[in-house]
Amino acid sequence: MLLNQFLLLAAVLFAIGVYGVLTRKNGVLVLMSIELILNSVNINLVAFGTFNADVSGQVFALFIIAVAAAEVGVGLAIVLLIYRNRRSIDVSEADMLKG
Amino acid sequence: MYSDFLRDYLIVVFFGILAFAVVGAFIGLASLVRPDRPSEAKNTAYESGVDPVDGGWSQSQIRYYIFALLFVMFDVEAVFIFPWATRLEEYGMFGLVEMTIFIFILALGLGYAWRKGVLRWV
Amino acid sequence: MLIAQEFVRPIIDWHGVAPELTLLAIGAMVTLVDIIWNEKAQRIIPTLTGLGFLAALLPVLTLWSDRDELPRVMWDGAYVVDEYSLVLKGLFLVSAYVVVLLATNYMHDGDYYEGEFYQLVSASVVGMLVMTSARDLISIFVAIELISIPAYLMAAWRKRDLKSNEAGLKYMLMGVFASALMLYGMSLLYGFAGDTRLAAIAPALRSSESIPLITLAVVFVVVGFGFKVSAVPFHTWAPDTYEGAPTPLTAFLAVASKAAGFVALMSVVIVAFPEQSGVAEPLLWVLAAVTMTVGNLIAMRQTNIVRMLAYSGIAQAGYMIAPLAVFGDVPSSAARAIVIYLVIYAAMNLGAFAVVITAARKTRSGEISSYGGLFQYAPGLAVLMTLFLFSLAGIPPFGGWYAKYQVFLVLVEPATTAGYVLAAIGAVNAVLAAFYYLSIMKQMWFMPEPNGDHTRVQITPSLQAALAITAIVTLVTGVLPGVIPDVGDLVVALP
Numbered sequence: 072m073l074l075n076q077f078l079l080l081a082a083v084l085f086a087i088g089v090y091g092v093l094t095r096k097n098g099v100l101v102l103m104s105i106e107l108i109l110n111s112v113n114i115n116l117v118a119f120g121t122f123n124a125d126v127s128g129q130v131f132a133l134f135i136i137a138v139a140a141a142e143v144g145v146g147l148a149i150v151l152l153i154y155r156n157r158r159s160i161d162v163s164e165a166d167m168l169k170g
Numbered sequence: 171m172y173s174d175f176l177r178d179y180l181i182v183v184f185f186g187i188l189a190f191a192v193v194g195a196f197i198g199l200a201s202l203v204r205p206d207r208p209s210e211a212k213n214t215a216y217e218s219g220v221d222p223v224d225g226g227w228s229q230s231q232i233r234y235y236i237f238a239l240l241f242v243m244f245d246v247e248a249v250f251i252f253p254w255a256t257r258l259e260e261y262g263m264f265g266l267v268e269m270t271i272f273i274f275i276l277a278l279g280l281g282y283a284w285r286k287g288v289l290r291w292v
Numbered sequence: 293m294l295i296a297q298e299f300v301r302p303i304i305d306w307h308g309v310a311p312e313l314t315l316l317a318i319g320a321m322v323t324l325v326d327i328i329w330n331e332k333a334q335r336i337i338p339t340l341t342g343l344g345f346l347a348a349l350l351p352v353l354t355l356w357s358d359r360d361e362l363p364r365v366m367w368d369g370a371y372v373v374d375e376y377s378l379v380l381k382g383l384f385l386v387s388a389y390v391v392v393l394l395a396t397n398y399m400h401d402g403d404y405y406e407g408e409f410y411q412l413v414s415a416s417v418v419g420m421l422v423m424t425s426a427r428d429l430i431s432i433f434v435a436i437e438l439i440s441i442p443a444y445l446m447a448a449w450r451k452r453d454l455k456s457n458e459a460g461l462k463y464m465l466m467g468v469f470a471s472a473l474m475l476y477g478m479s480l481l482y483g484f485a486g487d488t489r490l491a492a493i494a495p496a497l498r499s500s501e502s503i504p505l506i507t508l509a510v511v512f513v514v515v516g517f518g519f520k521v522s523a524v525p526f527h528t529w530a531p532d533t534y535e536g537a538p539t540p541l542t543a544f545l546a547v548a549s550k551a552a553g554f555v556a557l558m559s560v561v562i563v564a565f566p567e568q569s570g571v572a573e574p575l576l577w578v579l580a581a582v583t584m585t586v587g588n589l590i591a592m593r594q595t596n597i598v599r600m601l602a603y604s605g606i607a608q609a610g611y612m613i614a615p616l617a618v619f620g621d622v623p624s625s626a627a628r629a630i631v632i633y634l635v636i637y638a639a640m641n642l643g644a645f646a647v648v649i650t651a652a653r654k655t656r657s658g659e660i661s662s663y664g665g666l667f668q669y670a671p672g673l674a675v676l677m678t679l680f681l682f683s684l685a686g687i688p689p690f691g692g693w694y695a696k697y698q699v700f701l702v703l704v705e706p707a708t709t710a711g712y713v714l715a716a717i718g719a720v721n722a723v724l725a726a727f728y729y730l731s732i733m734k735q736m737w738f739m740p741e742p743n744g745d746h747t748r749v750q751i752t753p754s755l756q757a758a759l760a761i762t763a764i765v766t767l768v769t770g771v772l773p774g775v776i777p778d779v780g781d782l783v784v785a786l787p
Contacts, residue, residue, distance in 0.1 A: 085476055092469055101465055108472035115479035123486035131430050131488060133249050135475065138437045140246035142468050144239045145441055149448050149464055151235060153457045260299045278323050285327045 077118035084111035098150040102143055109139045236288055240280075247276055308364040308373045310351035311381055312421045318344030319414040326407040334406045338396045341410040345389040345417065352381045369489050370428035377424035379631055379776075380555055384420040386761070387548045387638045388413060393758040394642075394649055395540035404449055404538070412442035413544065420552045427563060429478045429488040432556055433471070436520065439552050440467050443545060447537040459536025466519060466529040474516020480509035481564070490564040498567035510571045513560060514579075520553030523579045523613060524586040527606050534602035539652065542598060543645035546605045547638045554612055558630055561616055562623050569620025577617035577710055581717050584610025588724045596658045597648055600728060601641070604684060607725060608637055611699050614714055621706035629698040632776050636691035636769050640683040643762030646755060647677040654749045660732055665741030670749045674736045676763055681729040683766050686722050691769035696722060 084107050091104025113132040120128020214221075254261065254269055261268075283289055306313075322340055325333045355362075356378050363374035391413065399406050419438030426432045444467060448460025482488055484506060485496035497506055515526065522530040534542045565572045587607030594600035612633050615626035648658070650673060655662040667674040683690035696718070703715040751759070768775055 081479075088472070092465075098461065098465070102468075105465075105468050105472050108469075108476065112472070112475040112479045115476070116482060119479065119483035119486070122483075125486050127430070127488045128482060131433075131479075131482065133253070134430055134434055136249055137246050138434065138441075140242050141441055142437070142464075142471075144243055145444050146464055146468065147235070147239060149444065149457070149460045152448060152451060153454075153461055156452065156454055156457055257299065264301050275320065278320055278327070281327045282323060285330060 074118055074122050077114055081111040081114040081118070084108070084114065098153070099147070102146045102150070106139065106143065109135055240283060240288070244276065244280070302367060305364050305366055305373075307351070307355065307358075308366060309371075310355075311348045311385075312418060314351060315344060315348040315385075315414060315418050315421060318347060319411060319418060322407070322414065323411055326411065335400075337407045337410050338392055338399070341414055342389055342392040344414060345385045345392065348421070349382065349385045352378055352385065356382075367428075369491055370431060371425050372427050373425050376627065376631065380424040380551075380634070381421050383551065383635050383638055384417055384424070384548055387551075387642060388417045388420075388544075390642050390646070390758045390761055391540055391544045391548065393754040393761075394543055394646055395538075396754045397653075397752045398538065398540050398649060402450070402538070409446060409449065412446055416442040416544075417548070420548060420555075423552050423555050426556075427490045427559060429482060429490070429493075432560065433475065433478065436474075436552070436556055437471065439549060440471070440520075443467075443541075443549055446541045447533050447545070449538050449541065453536075455536040456538070457536075459533040462529045463533040463537075466526075470516045470519030470526070473512050473519075477509045477512025477514075477516060480505060481513065484509070490560060493564040494566055497565065506568060507571050510565060510568050511575060514557070514572060514575055517553055517557040517560070518579060521550055521557060521609050521613070522606050523609055524583040524606065527583070527587070530606060531599050531602040534605075535596060535599050535658075539598065539645065539649050542602075543642055543649075546602065546645070547641050550605065550609065551634045551638060554609075554630060554634060557613075557616070558627055562619055562627055566620065566623065573617055573620055573710075576613055576619075577714060580610050580613040580617050581714060582610075583607070583613060584718060584721045588721050588728075592724070592728045594728075595660055597660050597663070597732070598658050600660065600732075601644060601648070604725065604728070605641060607721065608633075608641075608684070610721070611696060611718060612637070614699055614718060615702040617714055618703060618706050618708065618711045621708070622702060625702050625705060629702045632698050632773075633695040635776055636683070636695040636766070639762050639765035639769065640680045640690070640692055643676065643680040643759065643766055644684065646758045646762060647673055647680065650749060650751055650755050650759070654747065660735055661739075661742060663732060663735040664739035666736040668741065669747065673749060673751070676759055677736060678733055679763060679766060681733060683770065685726045685729040687726075689770045691766045691773075694770055694773040 088104045088107035088111065091107065092101055095101050095104060113135055116128040116132045116135070118128075120126065120132075250272065251269065254265055258265065318340070322337055322344070325340065326337065355364075355373065356375075359375065362378075363372055365372050392410065395409065395413075399409055416439050419435045419440075422431060423435035423439065426435050444460055444464040447463045448457050450456035481493055481497075485493040487493060487496070519526040519529075534546060537545065561572055561576070584607045587603050587605075587610060591600050591603035591607060594603060612630055615629045619626040651663065651666065651670070652658065654670075666677070679690060683692035686692045686696040700715050700718065703711045703718070705711070
């Protein structure tokens with residue numbers, strides 16, 4: 072059973088996703104990077120599930136797909152709200168509140 | 171085990187190198203023999219002979235986005251219906267009731283969107 | 293390969309899941325009412341939602357009176373109703389009811405969408421109820437998202453206000469990123485155990501040889517929950533979101549949402565990681581120490597009361613993480629101390645927010661300086677705020693004192709150096725925190741009203757009810773701490 076390839080692919084996707092979240096300034100691109108991380112998780116889960124001959128990994132992946140769609144729906148709605156009020160979706164410009 | 175694993179990837183690497191080499195060689199050969207006279211007109215987008223207006227980028231109407239969002243939601247929720255549908259008979263009445271409740275809750279969302287006038291084309 | 297198994301109809305203990313089902317049905321009903329009567333229904337939706345929370349409390353009480361039947365284990369151990377989960381279900385339902393009371397006038401007076409707010413709150417609370425019983429990675433994940441996604445929307449509720457938009461954006465991006473990290477950790481855990489149930493993961497972590505990847509999984513999961521409970525250094529979203537969001541929602545986030553994060557952290561750490569306590573304990577120790585210290589130090593410099601409460605909430609989160617830093621030796625008393633802390637923290641913090649919301653009806657400001665002269669024109673409000681602030685500072689005989697005392701007891705129980713040092717850090721921090729709580733009291737009692745305006749504050753019936761509930765709980769838990777029910781052990785059940 073080839074498990075390593077899938078895990079490596081997932082690890083690479085995860086790393087690219089984290090890199091994107093940390094460096095991108097555009098709200099939509101940050102969301103896309105998070106999507107990459109979630110997909111790397113799905114690859115992990117399905118690979119492990121098949122490796123262990125256990126179906127719960129695939130079930131978990133299904134739930135992640137559905138929840139990710141909800142997250143992106145809400146995320147895009149908020150990004151669009153900001154675009155309407157501000158005409159920009161640059162995350163680094165959202166700085167009225169100083170942590 | 172690891173050497174097998176790496177050898178598999180070596181084939182991929184060779185294949186990649188070969189692909190780049192072949193394409194590069196063809197384009198390189200072609201550039202040696204073809205005439206090269208760039209001009210402004212040659213770089214414009216081809217639109218069946220009519221002169222193009224404005225740039226290639228255009229923004230979509232913002233009113234599409236609500237439909238897109240709603241579509242994504244309801245489309246993805248179908249992911250739970252497919253596994254149920256493949257073993258419909260085995261789940262029997264129990265599965266049917268469960269799925270009815272699930273679809274009822276989804277329908278509430280759709281009803282809400284309809285009632286609040288989101289589905290109307292403005 | 294995967295073999296299609298025979299379908300066995302799961303046996304569902306309807307009494308056990310009654311609180312969740314009741315709330316779900318009432319949430320669906322509120323949506324239906326909104327669909328059918330639309331604008332006309334906006335006035336009754338808050339009442340309906342509040343009653344819904346109380347109705348869902350009934351099955352919790354009947355389950356509690358039927359304690360001999362506990363624990364009720366469902367779905368092969370993935371869903372457990374035990375004393376621990378019942379106490380927390382009660383906590384979430386009562387806090388949500390208080391939040392509805394706080395929101396009623398705020399939402400109606402402002403130019404906001406009303407009905408949707410309450411529907412989203414009840415969706416979020418359904419997630420919290422599920423979270424208390426979830427003993428499975430999948431249900432924990434679904435519950436945490438059910439809690440968070442409505443909260444992202446509610447944080448951006450003031451649509452035209454750029455601050456509120458920004459609050460929603462920051463909360464959403466950080467929250468989604470945190471759950472992505474947590475999921476990566478969970479996928480590795482699942483890979484090791486071949487099972488998503490927490491009770492099955494624990495033994496797998498003991499027998500496994502490949503330590504580094506397990507460590508990675510534990511760290512990812514703890515960091516992911518660290519975002520949810522706003523532990524330093526993952527706290528940066530909290531003050532901004534709290535300030536920009538509508539204040540009743542801030543109370544909801546600071547109390548209920550944070551408590552739900554703790555429930556998840558507790559269930560996963562105590563049930564699934566006992567064999568990896570060597571990895572998890574130092575991590576949680578550092579998180580606890582840094583969180584309480586940094587939270588207090590920044591809270592001292594705040595001039596806006598909501599931001600100050602946000603940072604004080606971060607510091608309080610540090611105290612709640614602290615018992616987990618020694619959970620390997622004393623898992624049940626750690627869980628008990630955290631649950632007690634959560635109950636008391638919910639009462640006193642919701643109370644403080646209730647005073648802030650009431651006072652803002654007159655002052656229209658969140659600055660601490662605007663609290664000058666509160667005692668002259670609203671003595672009752674000033675006394676209540678003093679009670680909540682004393683409790684937050686941990687001064688006896690109010691609830692906060694007992695909560696901190698329990699945490700210290702747990703820290704010294706195993707008699708390890710790490711426990712003693714953390715207890716000492718906690719004690720120093722309690723002194724630090726007293727300073728900024730006292731500075732608000734100084735404003736209220738001794739400073740003159742900045743504008744010389746001495747009209748009385750109008751306290752609406754729903755705000756009166758919220759203030760009464762929180763004040764009574766804060767007082768009673770401090771004077772008679774025995775009233776907080778004993779949560780017992782977390783049930784680790786596999787069929």
